[in-house]
Amino acid sequence: MVTPLNNRKILELKGSDCKKFLQNLVSNDINLLDQGLVYSALLTPQGKYIADFFVVPIDDGMRIDVHAELAKTLLDRLNIYKLRSDVEIKKQILALLWG
Numbered sequence: 001m002v003t004p005l006n007n008r009k010i011l012e013l014k015g016s017d018c019k020k021f022l023q024n025l026v027s028n029d030i031n032l033l034d035q036g037l038v039y040s041a042l043l044t045p046q047g048k049y050i051a052d053f054f055v056v057p058i059d060d061g062m063r064i065d066v067h068a069e070l071a072k073t074l075l076d077r078l079n080i081y082k083l084r085s086d087v088e089i090k091k092q093i094l095a096l097l098w099g
Helices: 016-023 029-033 068-082
Strands: 002-004 009-012 040-045 049-058 061-067 088-092 095-097
Touching: 009 016, 009 095, 016 029, 016 095, 029 040, 029 049, 040 068, 049 068, 061 068, 068 088
Parallel strands: none
Antiparallel strands: 002 095, 009 061, 009 088, 040 049, 049 061
């Protein structure tokens, strides 16, 4: 049985600038991904909360696990900051497989 997880969304980042891109934007050290997942947040330039999320390394980039209600805001904000960085951001489907 496959169950969609409607309260979570996944954003997948790929490209040669992924790590540098997030390192310059989020509240935690993205270099800690070498040790596993990183819990972080995106804030406005004034320090106000936008979204918190988990960043998980994958072979050719990283995935961001964020609450569904914050996903569109986070995606829009990341796309604003992307500019000419070599970063591709896509929404992914998250489901749980019961066996």
